[in-house]
Amino acid sequence: MTRWLIPLTGLLLLPFHAIAHAATIDALLQTLQRHGFRIEQRHPPNRTAYGQFIASRKLLLISPLATELGVARAVLLHEAVHAAQSCPSGQLRPLGLTLSAAPAVESRIRYLLTHHYAQNQVVLEEEAFQVQAQPNAVALIIDALNRRCQGPGG
Secondary structure, three states: OHHHHHHHHHHHHOOOOOHHHHHHHHHHHHHHHHOOOEEEEOOOOOOOOOEEEEHHHOEEEEOHHHHHHOOHHHHHHHHHHHHHHOOOOOOOOOOOOOOOOOHHHHHHHHHHHHHHOOHHHHHHHHHHHHHHOOOOHHHHHHHHHHHHOOOOOO
């Protein structure tokens, strides 16, 4: 993640203009890097996705289209949840968080899960969507990374 830390932060924040976001995203990027994860801004192999986490490479891909659409921060949060889910073994496992969101957000999550994900992905994807919808999402993800990514391979 060497050269990505500063440029990616700038790209992620274009639509937000808030200094508070910069501090939290920087902390998340540094935590991901400290645990061996890399972030690249390029199209995922599935070019219809805005992001993808490749566990075997500890790689988070963020599509340039996500930045253009103003959703790069949400995509980064979502993929960072998957990074935390991959620790310590490299196999994605739920974080075990019990969260809820506003009814409209819950409805959108149910729609996405029903129409865009295979049944075996639902638990992991639902958790990632739930976490990304939280006002304290960055803190939740950093905590999960620090707790789970300490062992072998983490």
